[in-house]
Amino acid sequence: MNHLDDDAELYALGLTDRERDAEIEAHLAECDACRARVVAAESAAAALAATLPPMPGAAPRRAWWTTAATAAALVFAATTAFESTTAHTASERLTRTDTALGAIASSHFGHTTLTSDPGVVAKALYSRDGSWVYVVANNAPPGAHVVLRSGASSRDLGALDAGAPATLFVRAPGRAAEIDVVAGDRVVAHGVPAY
């Protein structure tokens, strides 16, 4: 394949189209010169990015439903639920949380934003091997359940908790074709995981 030329800089700015990106990335894997050129361009693009204003209202807003750390905290809670309640030191806790985060980061999880009723914001994180699923929802009706469906069969995983956001973490749910959040008979959020 030919060298990237100006596409190196356009790629660094996100301005090449997706079909072209696949070619570019294949080329970068084997061409030191073009990789160096993209790295330089990304460095300049990062300098431009530093001149942007912060996202409005972003500072105090922890992105609860978009962080793997949130899921890690859940795994941490789930895995330590039956352990002794003896206080752990802060560093022990940190190590454990890191380990849980590692389990998630290395277990090839996917995520999908569920299509939902207006006002409801819901998201599912799930391991690709079906060993856990974690659903988070903002403004879901109280008592809404998470239901997994595959073909004609469905499995009710239980109710979201009463938190804001409402969450539900379930181990070994298997790999369902669809994830729904259901209130009464109504599906208020729906998503299709991609394993």
Added chain:
Amino acid sequence: MARPHASAELTLVEARPMALDEPAFDLAYRAYAPRLRAVAYDVVRDRDAAEDVVHGALVRVWSGGSYRPERGALLPFLIACVRREAFDTLRAAKRRHLREVRAADDPVVPDETAAIDPVETRRVRRALDALPESQRDVIMRAYYGHRTLVEVAQDTNTPLGTVKSRLAGALRRLHTTLSGEFSS
């Protein structure tokens, strides 16, 4: 040094580019999320969509193993990934007509009093001012004015290929200027 533009505050993650594993994900998120959100928001102009873009890009990077340390510093790589993801989201939104396609802004000179990194912004402004007018103009329109390259070509009555090469040239020159300033 291959990473002239990295800020000191980010050395925690920069120092361990090999560790693209568990804790690194969280460290990277904490260290970079404000900048990555700013990049995503600049493109999609919607806070929830911007959060999604950042998360989607990070998950893709971590689960896809696309980052290699020999590519250089992590942050510029992530910023590029986030911009690509954000443009994808914007295109999808336009296709589905889910969101009003946002109007292009007037190009604004980067404002260091409002920027996420005021010190870097001053350097970048000087570097922008030093560009040839044709290159500066295309950066202002395409990057700060949020015009597509096709729109820039139409607006300036310039062939698309010329717009692309001017923009690429502008970025190369910015890099040269900013790295030179750093090392001197």
